Amino acid sequence: MTDIAFVRSEMATAQPAPRRVSGMIAWLHKNLFASISDSVMTIIAVLFLLWIVPQLYGFLIGRAVPPGGTVEQCRVENVGACWAYIASEIEFFTYGFYPMAEYWRPNIVFAMLALIGLPLLWPSAPFKIANALLFFIVFPIASVILLSGGMFGLRYVPTEQWGGLLVTLIISVFGICVSLPLGILLALGRQSKLPIIKTLCVAFIELIRAVPLITVLFMASIMLPLFMPQGTTVDKLLRALVGVTLFSSAYMAEVVRGGMQAIGRGQYEAAQALGLGYWRRMGFVILPQALKHVIPGIVGNFISLFKDTSLVYIVGMKDLLEAVKTKNDAIEWASPTQSVTGYIFAAAVFWIFCFSISRYSRYWERRLNTGHKR
Amino acid sequence: MSDVSPVVVDRDIDTTNMQVSKTEVAIEIIGMNKWFGDFHVLRDINLRVMRGERIVIAGPSGSGKSTLIRCINRLEEHQKGQIIVNGVELTSDLRRVDEVRREVGMVFQHFNLFPHLTILQNLTLAPIWVRGVPKAKAEETAMMYLERVRIPEQAGKYPGQLSGGQQQRVAIARSLCMNPRIMLFDEPTSALDPEMVKEVLEVMISLAEEGMTMICVTHEMGFARQVANRVIFMDQGQIIEQNEPEAFFSNPQHERTKLFLSQILH
Numbered sequence: 001m002t003d004i005a006f007v008r009s010e011m012a013t014a015q016p017a018p019r020r021v022s023g024m025i026a027w028l029h030k031n032l033f034a035s036i037s038d039s040v041m042t043i044i045a046v047l048f049l050l051w052i053v054p055q056l057y058g059f060l061i062g063r064a065v066p067p068g069g070t071v072e073q074c075r076v077e078n079v080g081a082c083w084a085y086i087a088s089e090i091e092f093f094t095y096g097f098y099p100m101a102e103y104w105r106p107n108i109v110f111a112m113l114a115l116i117g118l119p120l121l122w123p124s125a126p127f128k129i130a131n132a133l134l135f136f137i138v139f140p141i142a143s144v145i146l147l148s149g150g151m152f153g154l155r156y157v158p159t160e161q162w163g164g165l166l167v168t169l170i171i172s173v174f175g176i177c178v179s180l181p182l183g184i185l186l187a188l189g190r191q192s193k194l195p196i197i198k199t200l201c202v203a204f205i206e207l208i209r210a211v212p213l214i215t216v217l218f219m220a221s222i223m224l225p226l227f228m229p230q231g232t233t234v235d236k237l238l239r240a241l242v243g244v245t246l247f248s249s250a251y252m253a254e255v256v257r258g259g260m261q262a263i264g265r266g267q268y269e270a271a272q273a274l275g276l277g278y279w280r281r282m283g284f285v286i287l288p289q290a291l292k293h294v295i296p297g298i299v300g301n302f303i304s305l306f307k308d309t310s311l312v313y314i315v316g317m318k319d320l321l322e323a324v325k326t327k328n329d330a331i332e333w334a335s336p337t338q339s340v341t342g343y344i345f346a347a348a349v350f351w352i353f354c355f356s357i358s359r360y361s362r363y364w365e366r367r368l369n370t371g372h373k374r
Numbered sequence: 375m376s377d378v379s380p381v382v383v384d385r386d387i388d389t390t391n392m393q394v395s396k397t398e399v400a401i402e403i404i405g406m407n408k409w410f411g412d413f414h415v416l417r418d419i420n421l422r423v424m425r426g427e428r429i430v431i432a433g434p435s436g437s438g439k440s441t442l443i444r445c446i447n448r449l450e451e452h453q454k455g456q457i458i459v460n461g462v463e464l465t466s467d468l469r470r471v472d473e474v475r476r477e478v479g480m481v482f483q484h485f486n487l488f489p490h491l492t493i494l495q496n497l498t499l500a501p502i503w504v505r506g507v508p509k510a511k512a513e514e515t516a517m518m519y520l521e522r523v524r525i526p527e528q529a530g531k532y533p534g535q536l537s538g539g540q541q542q543r544v545a546i547a548r549s550l551c552m553n554p555r556i557m558l559f560d561e562p563t564s565a566l567d568p569e570m571v572k573e574v575l576e577v578m579i580s581l582a583e584e585g586m587t588m589i590c591v592t593h594e595m596g597f598a599r600q601v602a603n604r605v606i607f608m609d610q611g612q613i614i615e616q617n618e619p620e621a622f623f624s625n626p627q628h629e630r631t632k633l634f635l636s637q638i639l640h
Binding site: 264266267269270271272273274275276277280284285288289292368 | 447449472475476478479480482484486487488489490499500503504545548549552
């Protein structure tokens with residue numbers, strides 16, 4: 001009855017795609033007013049912004065006392081943020097109780113961090129190996145010598161006097177650089193065929209993860225000296241460094257293990273069949289893929305590590321947040337918005353660092369995408 | 375049963391170099407048994423492969439054919455009996471295992487290329503780090519093998535950008551870069567679109583023509599007929615029957631073999 005036979009007589013040529021509807025009106029319609037409920041939500045959101053933005057502007061800028069202002073200006077009624085307070089205490093927020101005459105020493109460390117650390121993060125920067133050696137070996141040693149002094153004619157500055165952003169950065173940079181390799185080793189150990197190594201790694205990971213960071217820090221500072229021989233003291237900052245790093249590495253281990261589980265057995269087998277030994281299999285084949293899968297998880301850990309550094313106040317360190325808290329009670333700047341301004345400042349500093357870490361990780365995710373997901 | 379599936383390539387196989395050694399043993403398997411837990415997956419396997427042999431292993435799924443060849447480079451461990459590869463016996467001694475793996479190439483059903491490395495890096499990784507070949511030399515060798523599998527232009531790409539057939543050819547080239555004395559193929563064409571099976575078989579045939587010792591687990595009976603010097607039929611973890619291809623296909627002896635052949639050859 002019907003003729004189902006069909007033979008194409010000429011091939012259809014490729015046509016250009018239909019032109020997208022564009023322009024202001026089309027955009028508004030598509031994104032803001034596509035339906036009644038969309039329109040209602042758009043209007044509510046706009047009203048909310050109209051309400052909140054002027055208030056924020058007034059508090060942060062309009063009625064605020066700019067840097068250089070006086071405390072009297074900060075005490076008037078209905079005043080905005082007291083930036084003058086931040087500006088006058090910025091040195092304490094940056095260095096803590098570090099002696100003022102020696103500020104150049106932390107400044108050099110900050111400069112080294114920027115000059116040596118940042119090129120390392122930039123893939124196309126030259127001299128990667130030399131750069132890495134500088135950063136992971138020379139930089140830490142130079143920093144310790146510079147900051148604590150006591151040699152080369154530098155005045156000795158005990159770690160009790162270090163504080164502010166300096167301490168926050170020391171703990172977080174150290175924590176980030178050490179916890180990732182440590183976490184990778186723990187993850188490998190957890191999958192080891194050797195029962196002792198496996199048990200030790202599992203026990204460590206599960207113990208640390210079952211305990212709050214505050215407890216780890218507390219144990220590190222109170223319990224650790226009890227186990228040490230009489231008279232030996234472990235530096236407070238060192239305890240905080242060790243505590244934060246171990247804590248983070250346990251989480252890192254689980255993230256890395258998650259990534260390794262996403263790698264098919266075929267990858268292990270192909271590497272084995274080529275005769276690659278264990279460390280080369282892991283280093284060249286498994287880990288590069290596993291770590292790539294879990295970049296968001298790793299970076300999440302870095303970000304929480306960065307913020308968790310504020311908990312080191314528990315062992316008596318004055319990190320950035322603790323420095324702000326201390327100065328928030330300072331009588332000479334007592335004013336209605338003093339502490340709010342302090343906290344906004346601290347939050348802004350944390351936000352800048354954490355947001356940068358987050359954006360940087362997105363950059364690596366895009367860069368490492370070799371399009372093998374089909 | 376005389377109607378065997380069509381030939382793979384429409385040309386005569388050049389048999390000049392396809393000589394099976396009478397004296398040199400490549401692989402010797404004696405009384406080998408393997409269990410997966412309580413499941414007796416390989417039972418009393420005895421097999422001697424001479425240098426230059428092209429063996430095709432056929433059989434229903436679950437018959438243990440893949441497990442058998444995976445025992446030869448110890449991706450699987452056997453529990454009883456002996457496996458001796460190129461004169462080296464496989465034991466739990468890891469150095470011996472690596473020694474064997476260096477000389478035995480393997481091609482997998484799902485290619486298992488390293489997706490984070492370019493094609494060239496896939497080919498040079500093992501030569502550089504296992505054999506200690508200088509990078510420039512390894513790359514030169516890699517390009518030579520890419521020419522041989524006819525995809526040198528893909529060297530800079532990532533595996534995800536290649537078709538299945540191209541990926542499998544790269545996988546073969548990757549094994550060849552280690553200059554192996556034995557090649558194992560574990561269903562190399564089973565995951566490919568029909569259009570791409572031939573390009574992979576062509577490469578395997580050219581390998582055979584060069585005298586490579588090969589063991590292929592495959593369902594490509596045309597390949598078995600044209601290239602193999604011996605066909606082994608397995609079922610339930612044991613070798614049921616083996617013979618020269620002509621006799622195997624035209625005159626199978628065991629009932630199980632007859633049933634199998636009648637189902638796959640129409």
